[in-house]
Amino acid sequence: MSEYLNEEIRKLKESKNAIILAHYYQVPEVQDAADFVGDSFELSRRAKENDADLIVFCGVRFMAESAKILSPNKKVLLPVKEAGCPMADMAAAQQIIDMKKEHPNAKVVTYVNSSVEAKAVSDVCCTSSNAIRIVKNIDADEIIFAPDKNLGSYIQEHVPEKNIILWNGHCCVHDRISAEDVFRAKEQCSTAMVLVHPECRKEVRDLANYIGSTSGIINYARESDHDKFLIVTEEGVLHKLKKENPKKEFFSIRGMTCKNMKKTSLDNVYWSLDENYYEINIDEEIREKAAAALENMLILGSD
Ligand code: 13P
Ligand code: SF4
Secondary structure, three states: OHHHHHHHHHHHHHHHOOOEEOOOOHHHHHHHHHHOOOOOOOHHHHHHOOOEEEEEEOOHHHHHHHHHOOOOOOOOOOOOOOOHHHHHHOOOOOHHHHHHHHOOOEEEEEOOOHHHHHHHOOEEEEEOOOHHHHHHHHHOOOEEOEEEEEEEEEEEHOOOOOEEEEOOEHHHHHOOHHHHHHHHHHHHHOEEEEEHHHHHOOOHHHOEEEEOOOHHHHHHHHHHOOOEEEOOOOOHHHHHHHHOOOOOEEEEOOOOOOOHHHHHHHHHHHHHHOOOEEEEEOHHHHHHHHHHHHHHHHHOOOO
């Protein structure tokens, strides 16, 4: 069945000059059908730098919106309309405007896991892979960082010379993991290297041998001489890790599943391509403002 679907998807892609972008948290068959799989920073770069007329974005809404913001002349489709990111709804644009009034000298750095409106009132966006570099490079000593308090506190540890004003947002998948959960998982793999996403709490990050984005974790495991890894992020990354490193062993923390990322099936990808469903449309005035924050990220966040 999935062979048939993959063939139909391939034909539709060709006839519509489309590409499929997928995040590492997507289900394996969607990752395998994609032209490019990556972390949120790589995906936003890919969305901008390609010759396709149509992008099918397999991820959550803020990712597809970022693709549309950066490539307004392309049609961008999110196969499942309801695939959202709860953290992206934790920082309203008006709250950011109010916070700026309280801290007139601060610049606003907003995690890409945010609404278009929040991006539009921000100075620059960031992802987990470039947040530290961006906060270091931005021309301000005081930073309002929204919406992830855990990523914000991780940045603060690495950039102590700046004052980071934290937001009270979090990712429900990463924030619910405790140090105790990691100790319990380590009982099955006591010698494993612990690789942690920075959306986790400090007590969990403190147990890490490596902290980084989904791509950072995948690169670390590929290059490491160790053969056992406990992966403390959404379980979807295990697909790529196991495929790339058949001789290494990977362990995960039970329950680290993002139900929004798992809403997209291969059927949804097919229907999306066939029926142009669900098209992302953004008001042009807001898009231009959000684009400035995302473009600043591509400039300040590149190596
Ligand atoms: P990455 O930027 O590491 O891909 O993470 C995105 C995300 O949503 C993490 O929960
Ligand atoms: Fe949002 Fe968390 Fe899911 Fe990432 S894992 S998309 S931050 S809910």
